[in-house]
Amino acid sequence: MKLFLVFTAFLVMFAAHLTLAAEEKSEPLKSELTKLEPPIVKTHIPTLVETVRFSGDLRLCGEKIPFTDPEIRERLEKEMMLAVWNRPQVMLWLKRAHRWFPHIESVLKQEKLPLDLKYLPIVESALLSYGESPKGAVGYWQFIQSTGKRYGLRIDSKVDERRNMFRATQAACRYLKDLYSQFGSYLLAMSAYNMGENGLGKAMARQDTRDFFSLYLPLETQRYILKMVAVKLIMSNPEKYGFHLEPQDLYPVFTFSEIKLSPESAVPLSMIAKACEISFKTIKDYNPQLRGYYLGKGTTTLLVPEGKHKGFQKKFVPLYKTLLKKQLPSEKYHVVRSGESLSAIARKYHISLYKLQKLNKLSKRHVIHPGDKLCVR
Numbered sequence: 623m624k625l626f627l628v629f630t631a632f633l634v635m636f637a638a639h640l641t642l643a644a645e646e647k648s649e650p651l652k653s654e655l656t657k658l659e660p661p662i663v664k665t666h667i668p669t670l671v672e673t674v675r676f677s678g679d680l681r682l683c684g685e686k687i688p689f690t691d692p693e694i695r696e697r698l699e700k701e702m703m704l705a706v707w708n709r710p711q712v713m714l715w716l717k718r719a720h721r722w723f724p725h726i727e728s729v730l731k732q733e734k735l736p737l738d739l740k741y742l743p744i745v746e747s748a749l750l751s752y753g754e755s756p757k758g759a760v761g762y763w764q765f766i767q768s769t770g771k772r773y774g775l776r777i778d779s780k781v782d783e784r785r786n787m788f789r790a791t792q793a794a795c796r797y798l799k800d801l802y803s804q805f806g807s808y809l810l811a812m813s814a815y816n817m818g819e820n821g822l823g824k825a826m827a828r829q830d831t832r833d834f835f836s837l838y839l840p841l842e843t844q845r846y847i848l849k850m851v852a853v854k855l856i857m858s859n860p861e862k863y864g865f866h867l868e869p870q871d872l873y874p875v876f877t878f879s880e881i882k883l884s885p886e887s888a889v890p891l892s893m894i895a896k897a898c899e900i901s902f903k904t905i906k907d908y909n910p911q912l913r914g915y916y917l918g919k920g921t922t923t924l925l926v927p928e929g930k931h932k933g934f935q936k937k938f939v940p941l942y943k944t945l946l947k948k949q950l951p952s953e954k955y956h957v958v959r960s961g962e963s964l965s966a967i968a969r970k971y972h973i974s975l976y977k978l979q980k981l982n983k984l985s986k987r988h989v990i991h992p993g994d995k996l997c998v999r
Contacts, residue, residue, distance in 0.1 A: 667864035683736040683808035701852040720872035785910040879931035897938035954999040
């Protein structure tokens with residue numbers, strides 16, 4: 623019996639020795655593996671419940687948002703949850719904002735307007751130039767044609783400056799300043815921007831109130847301001863809502879050089895691109911206000927990638943001279959009169975409608991206006 627106990631004790635000690643030796647040998651290996659493992663990055667993505675726990679003093683353009691009111695809180699929660707849930711869209715907002723906000727903020731500061739207005743083109747167009755609403759609002763700031771023209775934007779068959787970030791931002795700022803002067807509140811000014819100043823003025827008069835949150839307005843306009851609040855909350859603190867972007871994740875700030883042209887006749891954009899040593903697509907991307915394939919006569923400033931303006935005139939002049947030589951010297955023109963159509967003008971000069979459109983580089987959708995000069999031969 624004693625012999626059995628001694629033998630058992632020996633086995634236990636021997637097993638313990640082997641285990642300790644194995645652990646000692648594995649320690650360096652564990653240490654090396656730990657060094658090779660990538661660091662664990664902990665990012666918190668809040669639940670929808672967490673995203674609508676508001677606190678503090680919420681303001682938009684300096685005006686208080688009374689989110690403690692149950693009805694207003696419900697509406698704001700809806701906009702927050704819809705926005706945060708669409709995570710790819712918010713990611714694109716953040717990336718595009720890095721490209722465009724420096725330019726928008728610069729104009730807002732010059733015009734002495736609240737910087738919160740930079741969130742308006744996010745709500746309007748997601749910072750895209752080509753957006754168009756069912757009502758015909760176009761561009762970054764979604765101007766309808768009549769309002770755009772009223773604030774100095776060129777909108778015709780050749781150019782639509784609603785798609786130009788710089789020109790449209792300047793026009794939007796002038797419009798918002800006028801609306802603020804009229805209504806005395808940025809919440810009301812933005813409401814008027816959305817639904818029109820006449821419609822808002824009538825609603826205020828009929829309901830006898832100047833408080834946005836007490837007004838019964840079209841549903842789109844009721845949501846509009848709270849969408850702006852939701853965008854501001856997310857964009858001003860994206861990490862809080864689970865959007866952890868590094869500087870390299872953002873789109874670079876839009877930089878450019880300018881070239882000025884004063885052609886006497888239409889110039890192919892492809893020729894301008896060739897002189898800049900860039901693609902036709904790049905010219906269109908940098909100048910989304912240009913329609914079609916030609917730059918019309920008159921003085922125009924175009925944007926090109928930074929540095930591509932160097933040597934432009936030296937390359938462009940011989941190309942342009944060659945173009946002028948190719949044009950027929952016997953060209954004949956017709957000045958459009960009120961009530962005339964393209965088909966009627968074509969019949970008058972005994973040419974086909976197709977040839978008339980081709981001579982003037984017009985699309986099938988082109989609309990002519992009194993005073994337009996058309997080549998008819």
